[in-house]
Amino acid sequence: MDHFQEFSSYIPVDLFDPVNFLVAWAVVFFFIVVRYLLGVGLFYGIFWWKPSARLRKKALYSLTGKKKQIRQEISWSVVTSVIFAFGGVLTGLMWQAGWTQFYLGFDEYPLWYLPVSLILYSLAHEVYFYVTHVWMHKPSVYKHVHYVHHLSREPSPWASFSFHPIEGLIEALVLPLLVLVIPIHPVMFITYMTLMTLSAINNHLGYELLPKWFRNMGFISGENHSQHHRFSRHNFGLYYTFMDRIFGTLKG
Template identity: 45%
Template structure:
């Protein structure tokens, strides 16, 4: 089947709308699932795992969905631009699973996530510069107590900075289309879990040889409260190496998980 030329304005718009539907649909599905379970159903076993005791601000969820919808639109434009670049042969995205060895599928995912972590950590620290923060990052931190809907709640300038990473990476890193989609899904799940404000990981996870390198709700909630710690996205290694992990993290995790 011959695809239309997505560089043409009409087809570019149609591609953007389709990608927007996918991005916003995934956001509502995953954030809505966690919101329904932990904020509406409220399992008793997680009652003590609520990190902040104060209620969310009036109208916060509506505001977060508003900003997240704009972010989804920006991600959709970036996705449509990536589609044009792919169609023109300028990206390393491939469709034939046999084009590279099978072991490259998981390895490319790991490389992409480590690269994303590095980009985001240093971008995040830059966004906390006082002059930059007020313009770019304050919208996200208006959610002092986070929720599942906070996951994509960014000012448009921050949304653009977030959206640029993956297209730029795919200009140089070969990735199968399904691996790209897997990373995007992991990103959404991770962001929702990190902003849940309810710790879902098990007791002892923060000290586990594997768990200590992964970010969860307790870890990221301290960033929204303290501002100068815990800048990571998926992993804690940059925070540990650069001395920016909150000294309160392990103690608060133990407190919330009942060690």
């Protein structure tokens, strides 16, 4: 357990040294790309690569004839991974500088705060994502930036990180900003990033995996986000439907 309570377990080098910064950027990029390829690859293998006829019937749209689109989704996602890796190393640098609200000792906050910090991050991220996403749908921004994500009208899970670099940067900055204000243990921070990836895959899977009773509690999933890709006028949320409800942009 002590291992998780030591700074050097997470950041073993001085990131203020430019060479270390660049090496860390390359290493984090490698991990992000591998996580993307393995994570998305697993879901793609199960749901898109020769699914059984029974499973295919449950798909929200056609799974075939998308080779060119998938190549495009993977290319943009690799570019986004470079930017996400920059966001990751920037977060580490800020931590090293003493600017963040990371805490290392499990006894510094009550244990119940560990899951609560995840919820706080997801709520704040939802507001940030909704506001920036609606802004990116302004025609002048859309045609230069957000159009990349919407090249996939019927996305495959490979579209999870398929963003224009400017959108990638907007997304990459959310965690360094949140960690300035909301305390979190690095283990929960890593857990949050994993959940974020799984949620992105689920939203672009082309299937509805979450049961109706769960969605009725205000969670977004495949069906909700596929409507966004198809019509672009509603369902701007990330994890929850509350922002879409408040601003009247929810379509069930």
